[in-house]
Amino acid sequence: MATVLYITAHPNDETQSYSMAVGKAFIDEYKAAHPDDQVIHLDLYKENIPYIDADVFSGWGKLRSGSSFDQLSAEEKAKVGRLSELTDQFVAADKYVFVTPMWNFSFPPIMKAYIDSICTAGKTFKYTEQGSVGLLTDKKALHIQARGGIYSEGPMAELEMGHRFLSVIMKFFGVPSFEGLFVEGHNQYPDRAEQIKQDAIAKAKQLAKTF
DSSP: OOEEEEEEOOSSOTTTOHHHHHHHHHHHHHHHHOTTSEEEEEETTTSOOOOOOHHHHHHHHHHHTTOOGGGSOHHHHHHHHHHHHHHHHHHHOSEEEEEEEOBTTBOOHHHHHHHHHHOOBTTTEEEETTEEEESOTTOEEEEEEEESSOOSSSTTGGGOOHHHHHHHHHHHHTOSEEEEEEEEOTTTSGGGHHHHHHHHHHHHHHHHHHO
16 A cells, blocks of 8 residues: 655645646546555645744754753744654655646745755755765655646746756655646637646546556
8 A cells, every 4th residue: 555645735726726626637536546545635725834944943953952852942843843744744655746836937835845844854865975865765756737838848948947846856855756747838828728627637547547
């Protein structure tokens, strides 16, 4: 049995969001094809995702200096403890499905906050004399992203930074398999928007069977 983290970063649901509609089609089909697997939905807009702030740096500093967790302030405990929970959950999972829209050539800031929360030395990567080494070498990941224009090819391709950022992070973590499923062009070609969405849903359902 595998554990799948279904990580969504959109304030709207599948009735209003192209990325969420394709993501739901994927995860529903995945559940049907892999009934013994556990799927955990992490809706980042509803979860407590602490920003790395002064309390976090202070708490980490105290722990590195030999203080126990019980010696941290209430704010430090809440934030440092939650960051540790998120990292442990990520490490424990076998597969990751990220669902995001493209916002300003990237993704919503809550996704960046989440990625920051799981970049933890000793858990998702480690430092060596040769540089950093990823520790998640037995995982796989997928990014479902909706883009109003065409960014997979042509002059706009170099502007897309959300998928490329996740690709770098997955490589940093040592994740050997990272795929992208893109819903794009629905704003650029509104007369074809519904067909673009349905084509992406069909691809998502097919991919879910073998992911």
